[in-house]
Amino acid sequence: MARRKLSGESDVELSFRECVIIAERWYVRMRDEVESQGNMLSHVSRDEYELPNVSKGHQTFGLSDTLSLQGSEVERASEQQLDILGDELESNIASQLDIEGITVPKRSKSYRQLAVQFYHYLHKFERLCIARAQNDWESEPSPMKMVESPLKPKPLRSTSGVSENGLSEVYKKFRVSREVNSEGGEKVSKTLNETYNNIQRFISLHGDKDLVEVTSADFVVFRDTLLQLPKKKSQDVRSLPVAKQVEKAKKERLPTLSRAVAKKNFNLVSSVFTFAVELGLIDENPALKVKPPKIAKRIEAEEDRGYTSEEVTKLFSLPLFTDPNAPKKYGMACYWVPLLCRYTGARSGEILQLRQSDIDTDHEGIHYINVRRGEGQSVKNNASLRHIPLHDHSIELGFLEFVNGCTDWLFPDVPADKYGAKSTKFAS
Structure with missing residues (x-):
């Protein structure tokens, strides 16, 4: 030591x-x-x-x-x-x-x-x-x-030209604070990494300024830049400065970030400045004076959202669902996860993280899935915590027998990504 x-x-x-x-x-x-x-x-x-x-x-x-x-x-x-x-x-x-x-x-x-x-x-x-x-x-x-x-x-670093209240230094404090005060989990780690990436974008545009020197005008430039960044980036694009990425997107007419993603990225950087206000490093958050990217309001559901009847029929006609001996890359998850998602409307990530104890019966004898938080389990928000009744057909197909044969996790064969989420690997 x-x-x-x-x-x-x-x-x-x-x-x-x-x-x-x-x-x-x-x-x-x-x-x-x-x-x-x-x-x-x-x-x-x-x-x-x-x-x-x-x-x-x-x-x-x-x-x-x-x-x-x-x-x-x-x-x-x-x-x-x-x-x-x-x-x-x-x-x-x-x-x-x-x-x-x-x-x-x-x-x-x-x-x-x-x-x-x-x-x-x-x-x-x-x-x-x-x-x-x-x-x-x-x-x-x-x-x-x-x-x-x-x-x-x-x-x-009093003579280095980098302030101890520079954006990169304050982000480090922000990350430690969030790690200490959060319950942990892949969602927190992923959000912190996304925040870091956007802090680096901001620094690429304006330099690693002391926070007191950052103005609302800087955030205007940052907001407008986010809306012009390429949506998907190859390694050669990622290595470019942010301004050069914008130039490349314009020149090659590449698809750019959606307004929803741009707004999210804007707010992630803003959250670090809010933290700096809490620390007393600055009096106000300059980002709050700037309107984040505006998302157009939809007036009705999108007709093409989800799968068509033809696509559903095609999916469940695959040998995986008709031939018991068909190869299954991730064990029985390949069979049960699509079926459960179809019958419950749950996200694949919610189904993939189920334990045996999450399949229960209420006082009326109705079998249900308990979507919850726990060790190795997370949900998008509190509204996602719910009990979902099992469809009769999934019971007829033998899902309860499958559950009884498990010892803990229902789908242990599906590997998790670096944030602990299984849905990424399962979808690939």
Whole structure:
């Protein structure tokens, strides 16, 4: 492990990410300590109370309740308030910095950021202590994703011409924040990668500016450029600067990004600027002064959406559905997924992520599919969480018998892509 000593005149600093890593390591160390000693209430107290005509209850109290900042106040705190918070958390911060072999001067930017991260992980630790005291040994407030990450404080770049509040640097903080505060999953990773790609497009147009220098005019150029970018890009197109990609699309009359995709990309970059407002780096988001690409409103459903009757007949006439011995690239997923999508209207990704336990029966004896979130399972939004009754024909074809023969995942033969989604490989 790299061992650093930072002083007031030091030429290195702790990054936002490193502050998160140090706080997470403190959490894991404290968790392992209380679990090994079995003294779950050494850091929190749990008092019972009883009111007239009311059942007994209990109240917990810990270090976090004594802090000068509570709730979201920490995100809006001034430097002076964060210095006070650092004093209140000094023993916890100092003990972990000792282990890391790092000395960070109090009243410094790095120390204030450490105080913020220790504040968040202290709350997680106290929730863990309460859960363990209640004999819950499975719950974890959040996955510890960064504890094994290396610490590599970098030299200050005061003379490099790149601001620490430049767009690329703020994006790094944005990504860490989203990873820490999200529930994880392929959707978050994919969105963060898409955000990064669009940040690079913005930088290609305007340079890696300090955020205070970015104007609404910059976003106007970015919006209009998105609408002119080629839709599908070969490797030789991807390697070109954004402006050159636009030129190539015009010259070769290539199809360009749809307005919906352009609007999404515009909003992804805007979200980083909103995050910068939350950090107090800028007073307002310049993107909010610019109208994103407008999407034309449809007045009725598109007639050509979905498959025609002829296409459906042709699909289910394939040997795959008529010959039990027909080869199946991805096992029984090749047979059941198209059928279930046809009868339920579910997305292929929703069907491909089903477990045996997701096929259930309600109180009226109706068999249904439970489309839900879970480990290795995700949905587009909350409205996608639903119970879908099984069609009688799918039951007649033996779907329930197929389910009973599975041990966990219904379609384990379908590989996932880098984001964990199976629908990409299945469709190829």
